[in-house]
Amino acid sequence: MLGFGADLLWADMNRLLAFLFHQGVLDEQFLQLQQLQDHTSPNFVSEVVNIYFHESEKLLNNLRSLLMEREFSDYKKIEIHLNQFIGSSSSIGAKRVTSVCIAFRAASEQDNRAGCLRALEMLEHEYCYLKNKLHELFQIEQQRALAAGVRYPMQHQ
Amino acid sequence: MGNQEKGKGLMEPENSAEKLTALVVDDDKLVRMIHQGLLKRAGVKNEAVKNGKEAVDIHYSGQRFDIILMDNEMPIMTGIEATKKLRSMGILSRIIGVSSCTEAEKQEFMKAGIDDYQVKPLTIGVLNSILDVVKASK
Numbered sequence: 001m002l003g004f005g006a007d008l009l010w011a012d013m014n015r016l017l018a019f020l021f022h023q024g025v026l027d028e029q030f031l032q033l034q035q036l037q038d039h040t041s042p043n044f045v046s047e048v049v050n051i052y053f054h055e056s057e058k059l060l061n062n063l064r065s066l067l068m069e070r071e072f073s074d075y076k077k078i079e080i081h082l083n084q085f086i087g088s089s090s091s092i093g094a095k096r097v098t099s100v101c102i103a104f105r106a107a108s109e110q111d112n113r114a115g116c117l118r119a120l121e122m123l124e125h126e127y128c129y130l131k132n133k134l135h136e137l138f139q140i141e142q143q144r145a146l147a148a149g150v151r152y153p154m155q156h157q
Numbered sequence: 158m159g160n161q162e163k164g165k166g167l168m169e170p171e172n173s174a175e176k177l178t179a180l181v182v183d184d185d186k187l188v189r190m191i192h193q194g195l196l197k198r199a200g201v202k203n204e205a206v207k208n209g210k211e212a213v214d215i216h217y218s219g220q221r222f223d224i225i226l227m228d229n230e231m232p233i234m235t236g237i238e239a240t241k242k243l244r245s246m247g248i249l250s251r252i253i254g255v256s257s258c259t260e261a262e263k264q265e266f267m268k269a270g271i272d273d274y275q276v277k278p279l280t281i282g283v284l285n286s287i288l289d290v291v292k293a294s295k
Contacts (some may be wrong), residue, residue, distance in 0.1 A: 032195075036197075046195075048187060055186070086257055087278075091187060091278040
C-alpha cells in the first residue's frame with residue numbers, strides 16, 4: 001500500500017515536471033541538474049535551487065531599490081545584477097525567468113526606466129511562480145522518499 | 158601540461174585512464190556548485206575560486222590544472238584580466254571562457270588567451286567534448 005503511494009507520488013512528480021517543461025517554465029538544464037544528483041550528493045538539486053532562491057531574492061531587492069531611487073540613473077548597475085540573474089537562472093533551467101531578465105536588460109540598455117519597471121514586475125511575478133512550483137516539486141519528492149522509506153521495514157516482516 | 162595534485166582525496170573517475178584536474182573560476186556560488194558537480198560526475202578532480210585574482214594566486218602557490226573554466230565578469234579581477242596574467246606567467250592550461258557576454262567581450266576574451274569559449278551554463282555534453290580535447294592532447 002505504501003509502495004503504491006510512493007508510485008503515485010512519483011507519477012505526480014513527473015506530471016508536474018512535464019507541465020513545467022510544457023509551459024516553458026523549466027528547460028533541459030534542469031534535467032542536467034538532476035543528473036548530477038546521486039548517492040554521494042542526494043540533495044544536490046534542492047541545495048542548488050535553495051542557493052538560487054537566496055541569491056535571486058537579494059538581486060530582486062537590489063533591482064527594486066535601484067529603480068525606486070528618485071534620481072536613478074545607474075543603468076550599468078542594473079545590467080550587472082541582471083547578468084548575474086541571467087547566469088544563475090539559465091544555470092538551473094529557469095527558462096521563463098531568464099527570458100524576462102533578457103528583456104529587462106534590453107530595456108536597461110536603452111535607459112528606459114518605465115520599461116525597466118514593467119520588466120521588474122514581470123520578473124517578480126515569474127520568479128514567484130517558479131519558486132512556488134519548485135517548492136511543490138520538492139514537497140512531492142520528500143513525501144515520495146518518506147513513503148518509499150517507510151515501505152522497507154514492512155518488507156522485512 | 159598541468160601537473161596533478163597528489164594526496165588530496167582523488168575521486169575515482171568512472172572510465173578515464175588518466176585523472177584530469179580542473180579549476181572553476183566564478184564569483185557566483187551557484188555556478189561554482191554546478192560546474193563542480195559536472196566535473197565530479199566526469200571524474201575530474203577540481204577546485205573552485207571566486208574571482209580572477211584568486212585564480213592567479215592559486216597558480217602563484219604552485220598549483221596547476223589541466224583545465225580552467227573561467228567566468229568573465231567577476232569582482233577584483235575579471236576573467237579577461239586573469240587570463241592575460243596567467244598566460245604571461247607561462248600557464249599553458251586549457252582555459253575555457255564560460256560566460257554570457259556580448260560578441261565584443263567574447264572577442265576580447267579570445268584575444269586575452271582563452272582556448273575556447275562556451276556560453277553558460279555548461280552541460281554534460283559540452284564538458285565531455287572539452288575533456289576529450291584535453292585527453293587527446295595529453
